[in-house]
Amino acid sequence: MSNSSDFQRPDGRAWDQLRPIHLQQPFTKAPAGSVLAKFGDTQLICTVSIDEGVPKFLMGSNQGWLTAEYRMLPASTIPRQQREFAKLSGRTQEIQRLIGRSLRAALDMTAIANYTFTVDIDVLQADGGTRTGGITGGFIALKAACDRLMAEGKIERSPIRNAVAAVSVGLIDGKPILDLNYQEDLAVSVDMNVVMDSTGKLVEVQGTGESDTFSRSQLDQMLDVADKGIKELLALSC
Amino acid sequence: MSNSSDFQRPDGRAWDQLRPIHLQQPFTKAPAGSVLAKFGDTQLICTVSIDEGVPKFLMGSNQGWLTAEYRMLPASTIPRQQREFAKLSGRTQEIQRLIGRSLRAALDMTAIANYTFTVDIDVLQADGGTRTGGITGGFIALKAACDRLMAEGKIERSPIRNAVAAVSVGLIDGKPILDLNYQEDLAVSVDMNVVMDSTGKLVEVQGTGESDTFSRSQLDQMLDVADKGIKELLALSC
């Protein structure tokens, strides 16, 4: 493919190039899995804690559960933003629901019967892509947590069905751009988050035309470039 | 196309057939636009109220704004469900954000400068498709509200850029099914909500593989059938 746009990315990346990725694992000791994940200037603490017991709606079902929480530390942005308190914003709720659904798609819940996994994504520094980074980094911490649970003999087989990862892609001047940073996020007319697994299947597709609509063919182009990026991310986490 | 599945729909519909639609308009007098919209057994009160003034982040911008609220009346389901109070569920927040974004896509905000439109979607009876029905019904009430504003001489030209409508589509046995009722919603492995405008462009695509993942080709099939349904819905609202 030729360069898809005259748009010059602020950090000089090619239009289908991921940001540099850095993973520090384990990052802290208390949780079963923990990783400090950096995607360019976006930095996330991803932890997975495991508790015995399941929510009421699963009692007696012989299944486990996974739930996710997402927060931005107040100093993760300029200017500092207030902590969410008393009620979560719609944005935060959407993000933590998306992360939860995506990571549940990676798990065989019968293999973690009677355990609840809680994934915490805390944003240290926000420069775009925190929700997709939360899925990608969250999966890495999840895998470590599953490994620990097996090593401790608490479960018999790995509950991981397939690896999952996620990336954002946007349209600028009608052309797809991979892995948007904050500055690019403000510039796109269409914003899409794509979650895929290691078999190449889609887990979640969310495309939003806030300032413009998009055609079926543009949707296809965005999915193509997302597919490329996710394959690179998955290579990293395996 | 041939029938896409052996699955028999509970209400005998073809796999790409919408439910019967009934619109009562106007429904109440106070709001600028109001419609009682029925999509099969799903019944929604959709109203649009207009207030002078805009939110703080738009002051001085010469633009108007549209915001949406979505609630289920407690007796809209069996068993009765409690009213959301003190904090909205993630589901409710996601839905009202989706409705708001989709209807904003229909409007030229400079044509309603200094006005805020509030769309209220109150679910009287829930049988699947309340979020897409809220967009489709909400647009009809929005159009009536814009007409009234023009008739009253408060705005000069219609702020409607394009009509929008929305529909759900799901995968059952790997095949697409249009306009899911509640029973079907429980049965699908993949659930997608599609919002399109009257030019055939996509406004929003949200596909979720809660119990299974989906391929690019299945995504395409779902979008095809959604496209058919939305065209029928748009014919109705024009």
Added chain:
Amino acid sequence: MSNSSDFQRPDGRAWDQLRPIHLQQPFTKAPAGSVLAKFGDTQLICTVSIDEGVPKFLMGSNQGWLTAEYRMLPASTIPRQQREFAKLSGRTQEIQRLIGRSLRAALDMTAIANYTFTVDIDVLQADGGTRTGGITGGFIALKAACDRLMAEGKIERSPIRNAVAAVSVGLIDGKPILDLNYQEDLAVSVDMNVVMDSTGKLVEVQGTGESDTFSRSQLDQMLDVADKGIKELLALSC
């Protein structure tokens, strides 16, 4: 009686005349009883949902319970009003307590042992008399719910002791006016809500002299005209 005042009612009614009443029943399918009740321009959705179990203070008492919730939809007034959230206003709490007490007075609680009835009064359009209309309309939905419960063989005898209905009455120029609409409600010096049953007994009397006080003889005149109105309302619901 001769006309009690020189005051001309905005809608031309006689001083002791009810507004036109329209009842649509059933209105929705999910609840055990449901009615769309219109008293002039006041429109209410009245539903009764039945759940097994009783509140803690009644456990083991061989009695059932009835509780009521009252809300105004945001577009029920001009201008639109915000939904009550996080805390209910004193007005709303007073109204739903009044509706609950009044409808409990209609029931033999031992005949619905182990069931809780929840009455939801949602105001679609507000033009005065929503609390008394909620009692009158709520009773009609309650009767339907009791009939259904008997038809399903879940209770043996009707729990209805007596029909109840309610009406407002006010003083304008010192004279009683029946069934106030919103415009009249603003004009009265004294506002009274009266709840009676089909034996002619009082269930509740609430008279408030916000802008003026009232004599014992004026209280008697207001009760006389309320008595006339309630008898007409009860004829309707039987």
Added chain:
Amino acid sequence: MSNSSDFQRPDGRAWDQLRPIHLQQPFTKAPAGSVLAKFGDTQLICTVSIDEGVPKFLMGSNQGWLTAEYRMLPASTIPRQQREFAKLSGRTQEIQRLIGRSLRAALDMTAIANYTFTVDIDVLQADGGTRTGGITGGFIALKAACDRLMAEGKIERSPIRNAVAAVSVGLIDGKPILDLNYQEDLAVSVDMNVVMDSTGKLVEVQGTGESDTFSRSQLDQMLDVADKGIKELLALSC
């Protein structure tokens, strides 16, 4: 009148006899008016604080305002009850709204232009009649606060139009009983709170047949005995 019932009151009072009353005034220094009011074993701290300024809806109206708050101290009952927190119960809201309305009826709001009076009724010990005691005691503190405001030269004339007082009355065995204590309150079939002013006019009448209904003639008997009690209370506060 002859004794209206065979019912023997627990404290030996006649059926139309008030409990002993004790007033300590002033009780604390900070508020403009303060009284420790005892009606039998019911003890209330009634204070009136005065602030400059009025609520938004009165700005520019040349009127003042009065608002009331009512709370029970946790140790005012056996067993201790929790403080109301985050949301007020319906009972508390009803009571403080009743106290506010009743005391506003005593005032000429144009005489306290630009002042807001806040009446706080804090129940030290609860033995029935706290809401009517709050009105009676609150008026006494209100009068002191008005006197102080005049003495300080901040207002020119007394804003008191008429004294107000309140009392409860109930039906036991179909007969009226004046000024119910807690034990009697549990025994009555009908419970009525009556607020009157020093001209003998009614300010508020609230009669509730929780466990039984009542006839017009019983209503009249209850109002007669309330009238007697309130005249005695007003004698006390003048």
Added chain:
Amino acid sequence: MSNSSDFQRPDGRAWDQLRPIHLQQPFTKAPAGSVLAKFGDTQLICTVSIDEGVPKFLMGSNQGWLTAEYRMLPASTIPRQQREFAKLSGRTQEIQRLIGRSLRAALDMTAIANYTFTVDIDVLQADGGTRTGGITGGFIALKAACDRLMAEGKIERSPIRNAVAAVSVGLIDGKPILDLNYQEDLAVSVDMNVVMDSTGKLVEVQGTGESDTFSRSQLDQMLDVADKGIKELLALSC
């Protein structure tokens, strides 16, 4: 000791002199212990209520518990302050935690197994020293409550290990001043609260240099004068 400062106390007290103390006990009937405690113009209602049962973390431990709540009545200050609602201020939480810890230090928890004591400190009038007064007055109510529990035969031996009392002390011009009233509290550069028991041991020391720091030797001087004051307070409560 010579006079420690040229500072003249507003009420003419010596620099190491307590305010006049007045205790009215019992003050109300419902709680097991109750006292109206006055330290100069600071007035507090201190009650101790006893309930069966202990918090979850103590179940099965054969120990009892004591918890404290602290509130200021809105009219306790000029101007009136709003009731704390929905969330407690940090100051209030600090104070009630301090009171709870200090009074727990006085008790042998095994002697009140299965009982929870709730100490309520409600400030009627605030003139400085409400937290230390709450400890001193709370202990007196606690002792009465323990005596009652023994008299009723519910516990076998007194759970009181040692009497406790508390006092504030501050630095003005670098010199210690005992038992600060509100005006002095504003003037001090360092503010310290000291809790001691009847054996002369320290229970709690909290010294805060809001506007200035302090030396070890000044700390010693403040503790000396606090020691003197607490001994006088303890004499009073025994």
Added chain:
Amino acid sequence: MSNSSDFQRPDGRAWDQLRPIHLQQPFTKAPAGSVLAKFGDTQLICTVSIDEGVPKFLMGSNQGWLTAEYRMLPASTIPRQQREFAKLSGRTQEIQRLIGRSLRAALDMTAIANYTFTVDIDVLQADGGTRTGGITGGFIALKAACDRLMAEGKIERSPIRNAVAAVSVGLIDGKPILDLNYQEDLAVSVDMNVVMDSTGKLVEVQGTGESDTFSRSQLDQMLDVADKGIKELLALSC
């Protein structure tokens, strides 16, 4: 000094020895100052954000302000703890008030007129001493923030009056132990937090005898050992 106790510290430290300290600075880019501070296994993110403007009570005073927030990340402990939401615990409020007071003591508020500094202490891993670590680490971030403000020419002179640092000390078997980890924190009978500045003056002293009281001489010993530790910490931050 000889070893003060037979108690063997779990990590083999001497009784008056600090844990190993590791500081990573800067840690993130957005805030004016940021440090990842490790005191043994206790890890804290300490950031200082600077906003223009001051709280209402300081407007027009020509002073700046500093406020602090403290939170534990949910995975900082085993088991995971829930995020504080809707209301802060008393412990959290106490801690963030203490941190705020202590760091304000380090600043000349007139040198940061019209700026508000917000210190965020987020606990990544909790092993005792998070509040004192928050003060010590918070000061280091505060110094960096002040340096940046001067470098940007926004303030003329350094607002730092004196460096501050804090440490915990406890009594085990009646002997003082410096810089308690979590396991030791559970073992002490008396717990003290000491804040000092670089001139050797005390900023704050908080000693609490939860399970035992303490003598004046024990207080002195604890202050001696705290003094030693704080001097070492201050050497580090200068």
